[in-house]
Amino acid sequence: MKSLITCLAVLFFFSSCEKIVDLDLSNNIDKLVIDANITNQPPPYEVRLTKSVRFSEKNEYPPVKNAVVTITDNAGQSDTLTYTSDGKYLTKNLQGIEGRTYFLTIKMDGKTYTAESTMPKKVELDSLTISVFKINGEDKKFIIPNYVEPNYLGNYYRFLQTLDGKFDKNYYVFNDNLNNGKSNQRPLQNNDDDFEIKSGSTVTIEMRCLSSNVYNYFFSLSQQAGGAFGSGTAPANSPNNITGDALGIFSAHTKQSKTIIVP
Template structure:
């Protein structure tokens, strides 16, 4: 009677399975490129006037580009545009092209609660938008602690604290930047449940470890921009850099041809910034000067 060697059978079975898996994944090496429908090319205006506390805010940049097919690796830049911003006093701030698609102003004057109007003339079209410069209260302190994580080890959690004004409705947009993040991480919130109280947004990531630096930019934003960004983040899965499955229009209007609208949003924000390096200890409070 022949003796059945279980170990030999297991080895042969594993060898066959390995060969099948190699053949399967080898057959998946071909890149599948979908034949996607290309929409109408439109102007894109990236116009954020951001006044960081502790700076004059005189240097600002506005970028003008075009939409491109999904598989294109480069964003078409729009050169030769005329870009300016006018405040409610009639002061005109001209943005000059410093490189293809980038327009810079070096004498901008930011004033809290002042109204500003953007004008972009590009490729025979005129685009305009209007917004108010929104303030933000300073960051008071940053706290670090360890919090439980259902997936494994405890996470480092970083919170920054600031006092929300009680006499107004406020909206905020925060972005976090770090070497552990491929793109900035955004948080959008309002003061509906915290009006007049201390607000403390929190950030954590499995790769956030001692020695890692985290940069925080907290902006005061308008209600309209808050609603716009909420749609962007909901549809794009939390990243404004991914491609939304549908068109979301901002506040930029084409006064030459209303049907040929542009993408983007003209916004003016005061912002406070802070940089924090994660420490070894579990509970730390860092006062921001």
């Protein structure tokens, strides 16, 4: 939608202008942030606990060191995590297996937070292809992750893209509402000027298969990121799967990667 503003600007012989503004956003309430993941890859798995800070502060998030973190699953595994550093807690021997449901419990300062997440079955990432789009007169290359959607509804995906070692901060989350049972044709479209896939670029795509509540969480984040020009819904803290008023998400997902060198 950004190109629309530029387009309107040219159209009306004036330039829209941008400036950095100072807003009073000081009324924030610091909350516990849970960033917990279980994957189908070999253990250990990490739970990171930090606190949120005010918008105006530096991007330094205080780690939480004094929590007791346990993860169990519906097949009888149980693990109490060990604190390492920087708010990170690691599992010891718990295995991430497709189809199982995992339960997270965090006890901290007399409060208990719980979350539950089911790891879906993996959908195979077959290959990556490059597609070319014409945007404002210029050719732009985007990656299409190729996979065949299973023939039943309720499959959710998230893609993470790295271009020449640089992590792309856009959220790419897909569902199967529109293309259930078909092969994917939707590209990972990043229109930023400073993001350019060129001949010789190395692009790595990580594909995650998610459960619906994890998808909803990241879908909501993707909406906030793009919701500037009259689009999207009013932003709110993304609905998560944690009870006990904490931010973040507990995600049990499958994980696989492919890398392509752009011809």
